[in-house]
Amino acid sequence: MPSKYRPQIFGWFGDLDKGPHSLPLHDDRLIYANDNYCAFIRQEHSDQIFYTCLYFVAIILGIILIVGTVMFIFGFNDSKIGDQLTIVGIIGFITCCFALNYAIPEFYQNAFSRLGSPIIFNRKTGKVYVNESYFFNFKILRHPKVFLQPKKRRIQEYDWNDMHGVIIHNFSRNALSSTVLMVCQPGTHQVIDHVMLDPARPATGRMFVWGWINSFMVNYKSADIDDGEYKTDEEAKFKTDIIEGEGWPEWMVEAFNATSLEELAVIKQKYNIKP
Numbered sequence: 640m641p642s643k644y645r646p647q648i649f650g651w652f653g654d655l656d657k658g659p660h661s662l663p664l665h666d667d668r669l670i671y672a673n674d675n676y677c678a679f680i681r682q683e684h685s686d687q688i689f690y691t692c693l694y695f696v697a698i699i700l701g702i703i704l705i706v707g708t709v710m711f712i713f714g715f716n717d718s719k720i721g722d723q724l725t726i727v728g729i730i731g732f733i734t735c736c737f738a739l740n741y742a743i744p745e746f747y748q749n750a751f752s753r754l755g756s757p758i759i760f761n762r763k764t765g766k767v768y769v770n771e772s773y774f775f776n777f778k779i780l781r782h783p784k785v786f787l788q789p790k791k792r793r794i795q796e797y798d799w800n801d802m803h804g805v806i807i808h809n810f811s812r813n814a815l816s817s818t819v820l821m822v823c824q825p826g827t828h829q830v831i832d833h834v835m836l837d838p839a840r841p842a843t844g845r846m847f848v849w850g851w852i853n854s855f856m857v858n859y860k861s862a863d864i865d866d867g868e869y870k871t872d873e874e875a876k877f878k879t880d881i882i883e884g885e886g887w888p889e890w891m892v893e894a895f896n897a898t899s900l901e902e903l904a905v906i907k908q909k910y911n912i913k914p
Contacts, residue, residue, distance in 0.1 A: 644821045644828050648807055652816060655804035659859035660850030668837070668848060671877040672864040676761040676895045677855050678881070679848065681771070681835055682749070694746035701739040708732040748772040757881060758836065760799065762856045763898045767797040767820075769834055770887055792886060796894075797834070799856060801825055804836065804849050815839045818849050 642651045671678045712728035759768040771793055802820040817839060822832035837848040855862035869877040882892060890910035897903040907913075 642805060644803060644805065644823065644830050646830060648805060648819060648821070648830075648833065650807040652806040652808050655806065655818070655846075655849055657803070657853055659854045659857050660846070661854075667868065669851070669867045670757060670881065671867045671869040671874065672855070672862075673871045673874060673896075674864065675763050675898060676759055677852070677862075677864065677867070678757045678759050678877070679836070679852070681756045681758060681838060691746060691749040694742050694749060697742040698739065698746055701735050701742060705732060705735045705739070708735060758834070759895055760852055760856060761895060761897060762858065764894070764900055764903045765799045765856070766894065766897075766903070767799050767802060767834075768795070768887075768891055768895065769797065770794045770885060771835075794886065794888065794891070795832075796891065797822055797832075798825070802834070 641647055642654055644654070668679050668681070669677065670680050708728045708731040712725050712732070756771040758771075761768070801823050803823060805819050805821055806816050807819055808816060817835065818837040820834040820836050821830045822834060823830055836852075840848075851862055854860075855864070865871050869880075878892065888910075890906055890912050893906050894903055897906060
């Protein structure tokens, strides 16, 4: 049965239901939580280093293969089986170009994303705040100019009610999966954006983060707010270490702690933020 969200994301495995869960977290990506909001990181530092190196090697190999296929195309053009070899070379060249189109953004995203790219969930206002690398946007084809802007960031406020979880394969030999938030037009299943929530998760643990966040957003008892790396009374240290200097707008940082939509509206008015 296909996903109910359209357009369906590549690698889709299953849709996730919202609602409280009794699953324990068993995860260190919860970095901070208090009674108003929680913050999850999407990348652990060790994973970020590993994938940066992996995609860097992939890019180098891709460039070498592209040069090799070009030489292959023109080098065997006059041979008896030149036509067949030329076709093989063209197929290889196109394949390498598509591979680089995937590898370069992944390298940039891992190399330039800092401090785990935290995502913030406010359960009092139902808002979600994202500050992340440009290349989290799941585009397949990109304009060449985006490769010259690796530090471009997306800073966005979303409504939790318009975000829905899906599981996707990452097609690795370790059978890892990822949880993606599909941002839909209000009241519909029409997808207008994607936000990575929980990348590279073994199948047995793919519900832990999704379940905890759902429980947190409805104030369910299984969401222990003192499970984070920073304890509940260490908000100042959390903001100093993780939030400051990362380009979060002042109004957004203040909105993390908003306790109602009315209070959020006052904060936006204070900073002249349009609704």
